[in-house]
Amino acid sequence: FGTPYAEVYAEGAFVPEKESRLSVLANAVSYGTGTFEGIRACWNPDHQELYLLEARAHYERMARSARILGLELPYDPEHLTRLSTELLRRNDVRADAYVRPLLLQADEQLAVRMHDCGTRLYLAATPMPGDYIDRRGVRCMVSAWRRTGDAAVPNRAKVIGSYVGPALAKTEALRNGFDEAIMLTGDGYVAEATTSNVLIRTGERWATPTATDDILAGITRWQVMHLLGEITGALVEERRVHRSELYSCDEALLCGTAVLVAPVVEVDGRPVGDGHAGETTLAVQRLLQAISRREDADHHPEWTTPVYGA
Numbered sequence: 001f002g003t004p005y006a007e008v009y010a011e012g013a014f015v016p017e018k019e020s021r022l023s024v025l026a027n028a029v030s031y032g033t034g035t036f037e038g039i040r041a042c043w044n045p046d047h048q049e050l051y052l053l054e055a056r057a058h059y060e061r062m063a064r065s066a067r068i069l070g071l072e073l074p075y076d077p078e079h080l081t082r083l084s085t086e087l088l089r090r091n092d093v094r095a096d097a098y099v100r101p102l103l104l105q106a107d108e109q110l111a112v113r114m115h116d117c118g119t120r121l122y123l124a125a126t127p128m129p130g131d132y133i134d135r136r137g138v139r140c141m142v143s144a145w146r147r148t149g150d151a152a153v154p155n156r157a158k159v160i161g162s163y164v165g166p167a168l169a170k171t172e173a174l175r176n177g178f179d180e181a182i183m184l185t186g187d188g189y190v191a192e193a194t195t196s197n198v199l200i201r202t203g204e205r206w207a208t209p210t211a212t213d214d215i216l217a218g219i220t221r222w223q224v225m226h227l228l229g230e231i232t233g234a235l236v237e238e239r240r241v242h243r244s245e246l247y248s249c250d251e252a253l254l255c256g257t258a259v260l261v262a263p264v265v266e267v268d269g270r271p272v273g274d275g276h277a278g279e280t281t282l283a284v285q286r287l288l289q290a291i292s293r294r295e296d297a298d299h300h301p302e303w304t305t306p307v308y309g310a
């Protein structure tokens with residue numbers, strides 16, 4: 001993503017990004033003790049309007065993450081959504097952007113614990129490159145790095161420190177000439193990619209790893225499941241997905257706030273289907289792109305929040 005916009009929300013006020021200091025001894029810097037979110041904002045030039053995609057769902061997830069960590073999120077999802085729209089307005093954002101809320105143990109305390117440490121809420125925004133949507137498809141490898149489980153670092157909470165594993169996996173994949181890594185659960189089932197969820201189609205049936213297993217159940221995943229239901233008339237199965245199904249499926253996609261929807265064209269050197277982006281995947285990608293900009297006012301307008309006309 002690009003350079004952050006000039007103003008951020010830090011410690012209860014909107015301030016220039018350069019003034020939003022966090023001590024090098026802040027607890028979260030050493031121990032990853034905090035939670036974050038990522039929310040997409042989509043510019044519609046015809047409406048001259050910017051839309052936040054599923055802000056409420058992201059802040060509801062942030063509230064759940066905070067509860068798991070025992071951190072106090074100072075505001076409810078409605079207020080956090082309003083802070084996000086205000087942040088974008090103050091920065092006069094008129095392009096695709098990304099909002100990054102952070103809730104951190106921010107006190108200068110070198111103590112490994114999740115209590116008695118002052119927290120801070122930050123919101124920053126960055127531009128999101130316009131060509132971020134992938135139509136050609138990504139080549140994935142199954143990583144040797146496994147996703148942590150609920151008994152280690154719970155993935156249903158979007159914990160800052162838990163991104164070290166995905167970061168190792170991403171670097172491993174890139175160094176081996178792939179675009180992205182798919183990580184397995186501790187017991188060897190497909191979990192998710194480094195910052196996105198995985199769905200596959202075998203014959204007529206779409207499937208994705210169960211939300212309650214060791215994955216971050218993405219908000220985009222939920223949207224894609226919904227849209228696949230509308231397109232195909234069938235439910236996406238939530239179940240355990242085996243590694244070998246990635247090799248034998250007819251279509252596969254990744255979905256998440258950053259990638260939106262990306263076709264997977266290869267896994268571990270084996271083509272997915274005929275090795276080209278799947279038709280249904282591209283249809284869902286087009287639909288979600290249109291919804292995220294409210295190009296079709298009748299199709300799920302409840303998934304977007306206008307920033308300027310709010």
Ligand code: PMP
Binds near residue numbers: 192216217220257
């Ligand atoms: N899994 C992981 C590990 C992620 O970091 C993300 C990005 N938040 C996702 C899945 C996709 O989630 P969402 O669609 O809510 O962005």
